[in-house]
Every structure is written in structure tokens, then in C-alpha cells.
Amino acid sequence: MLSNAKIKWIHSLEQKKFRQQYGLFTAEGNKLTADLLDLLPCRLLVATEEWFLQNSEVKADEIITTDKVGIHKASMLKTPQDVLGIFEIPNPELNPNLLKGKISLVLDNIQDPGNLGTILRIADWFGMEHVICSIGTVDAYHPKTVQATMGAIGRVKIHYTSLQSLFEKTDLPVFGTFLEGEVIYHCELPSEGLIVMGNEGNGISESTAKYVTQKLYIPDFPLGKTGSESLNVSAATAIVCSEFRRRLYGKTE
């Protein structure tokens, strides 16, 4: 039975401090929850009887069957589906040696939960195993971020750390987009390195910029026209990641 105390506890996970205290986050929706059940330990699964009939072999520490009204009470979505799950937040090791030979994403104070979710989905699509977030980046287990990742939240290894300490510990090349950067289309791009994406309003911070070894630029069209001053950070991330992967396409597969 879905008690009021349990509903209150589930809603407490909308707040970062409780997610961190319990090491848990919520995912909602039939597809996302089913995907995450294959990827992460599930502490609690709340679903309708119909959902359990169609998904009989689920593994969770605690299972609660309820009706649509119960799901609605526990949900943070306007139009909840038939299931929500409370999952353990992974705590992957961040060892600079693990980043060698790979492209990883570094996020410098991304603020919008939806942007972060879209970026994690891009990282997953392009096979970037690690996403390293500055301490000031919005929490990746924010409900809006989790929903926007479409399951990538369970596949990509997400780390929060001081970017300065990361850069000090690695000699990997560091890439970032700047207005004065080199046009990305014709740059040589390696198969290992760190791609830094900056804050929505302010771009890459000064303290991070000094570690950037190659400045890149996504040219507008026609070049230098008066118009949009920048791309949304998730759109820019998509293009930069695609450009890195384009250099490898057909070479390693």
C-alpha cells in the first residue's frame, strides 16, 4: 500500500539535499523506468497492477502496487504514466587514467536541468563514457534532468569535482568553444581529450579557460552576420561532439 508517509518521502527526493542524504533519485514513465531497471539498483518501484502484469520479472528492494490516483500522488509530472522508480545514485570512480584514450565531456557550471539532461543524452549517443561536472553545475539527478536523459542517466558515468583539480591531474588536450576559436570544421581533432562546455549565460569561466589547449568555433552562416549571438549550450554540445566523432567515423569500426 502506498502510505502518505511514503508519498511524502518520494516527494522529498525532488530536493537535492534529500537525494544526497539518501543517495537516491526518482525516474518516472514506463520506458525510462524499464530502461533504468536494467541498469541501476532499484530501491522502490511504485506501479499500477496493469504495469506489473506486463512487467513480471522486475527486481526492486520494495514493490508497491497502487492505482492511477496513487501514481498521481507520488508523481512530480503533470501527466504521470503507470510507474515510477527510486534508484540508487551511482558513485563511479574518477581516476584521470580512466580518461586516457577517450573523449570525455566537462561541464563548467551548466545551470538548466533540461540542458544538462539533453547533454547527457548527447554524451550517451556519441559513446562518451564520462561526463565531469563542476561543483556549480546543476544536479544531474534533478527530476527534469533525469526525464530529459531518456535513460542516459543510467549509462553515462557522471562525476562532480573541482575542474581545476581535474585539469591539474591530466595532460590530456582540453577543447572549448570561443568566439576567437579556430573554425571546427577544418581542425584536426584527436581521439582523446576533454571537451569543455560552458555556462548558459557566461560561457567558459576564466578559471577553466586557462586550461583550454585548443579553442574551437562553430561558424554562423553567413559568417559574422548580425543575429543570434550564440547557440544554446546543448545545441553547441551536439555539434562539437558530432565533429569529434566525424573524425573517427570509418577509422575504428
Added chain:
Amino acid sequence: MLSNAKIKWIHSLEQKKFRQQYGLFTAEGNKLTADLLDLLPCRLLVATEEWFLQNSEVKADEIITTDKVGIHKASMLKTPQDVLGIFEIPNPELNPNLLKGKISLVLDNIQDPGNLGTILRIADWFGMEHVICSIGTVDAYHPKTVQATMGAIGRVKIHYTSLQSLFEKTDLPVFGTFLEGEVIYHCELPSEGLIVMGNEGNGISESTAKYVTQKLYIPDFPLGKTGSESLNVSAATAIVCSEFRRRLYGKTE
């Protein structure tokens, strides 16, 4: 003075039916409003005294000075700034001849206002003059869309029409992304045509797909891995537009 009736009227524009009835939409924030004042006729400008002191030469049919509390009452944002403007919705001509020699974006039932805003910003960055939306696409003058465009809403020409009638009237090549498409990185891509982007959940509809003359694919990495099944539509739009512009880069400028 900002009357309660005026506040109510401003809030009515949060609804599509009133935006369409009056042919008006709302933009908020110091930067966005200032940008749009240079681009579109302004019916009403509501701002603090401080804002008007710094922006003395604004043109609007009606100007109301208020304080932060007044802005807050009229605003639909959680953290309003110092100004909001009510602007006329442009009604640009859609003549298939105008699309010749250009790349234009076609949106097939995009549902999320934030995605649409990000896509309009991408179109603006890459100099795509026209964005043609299916009747089922979310309203481009939705407040969340307007805010996400960062001013592109005043530069890009936005049309709503039956896509079928559009395709019937043009012989331009039509591009779309499909799982069985050709890898975009190595395709020849022309300097004119229509790029179709599909709905968030269902992709390009069947009725639109039959007009697509070249199917494209953004490869994941490593190719064909088990993971994310797709990119967010705005991320995919960014990559496809960038690929079209990459083919032209250095050729026409």
C-alpha cells in the same frame, strides 16, 4: 499606471487563442525585449523607471512605467527582470519561390515549446531564413518558446501550413533523418532544400516521409551500440544544420 485590467490582458496572451485573436505575443527580459524592439512593432512596453532611464529612445504604441512589483504581477516568469514587451506577431508570406536557392527547416509536429525555441535559435545561427511548421507543431509564440529563442523569434520567418501542400508545390530536395538513412558525414548535401525534423516521440510522420527524397543518419558511437535510441530533436537539428553549412563553409564567403 499598470491597471489590473491591463495585467489580466497581458496574462491572457499566455493562451494561444488570445495570441491569435489579438495577433500579439509577450517577450520578457532586458536583453530579449531590447533585441525585439529593433525587430518588431511593439504594442505595449512595461518597464521600471530605471529601465526607461537606460533605454530612453524606445518606440512602442503604449508605454507603462511601473515598479518591480508591477513587473512581477504582469510577468509569467518566476524571476522577472525589469521589462516586458507585447509585440505584433509577424505574418510573412510563404511563397515556394522564396525557398529556392536556400536551405529551410520544416518541422513536423514538434510538441515541446523549449525544443521549438532552441530550433529557431539554431535556424537563426545558421542563417535559415524560413522555418515552416506543420499545423500540429506547438505555437512558436508560446512564452517558453519565445524566451528560448533569445531573439531569433524576431529574425526567422515562421510559417504554419499543411506540409503536404508545401511539398506538392515545390521540387526542392527534401531531407530527413531516419535510422536506415545514409551516414550524413559523407553525403553530398546541396545548398538548397528542405530539412524535415520530426516529432519528439514519433519522428517524421508517414505522410511527410513519402516526400523525403534523401534519408540521412547521424551515426552513434561506437556504431550500433546498445544505448540511447535517439538524440533529442533539437540536438539532431543542430547537427544536421551544421553538416549542411559545413559543405558551404569557405565556398561562398
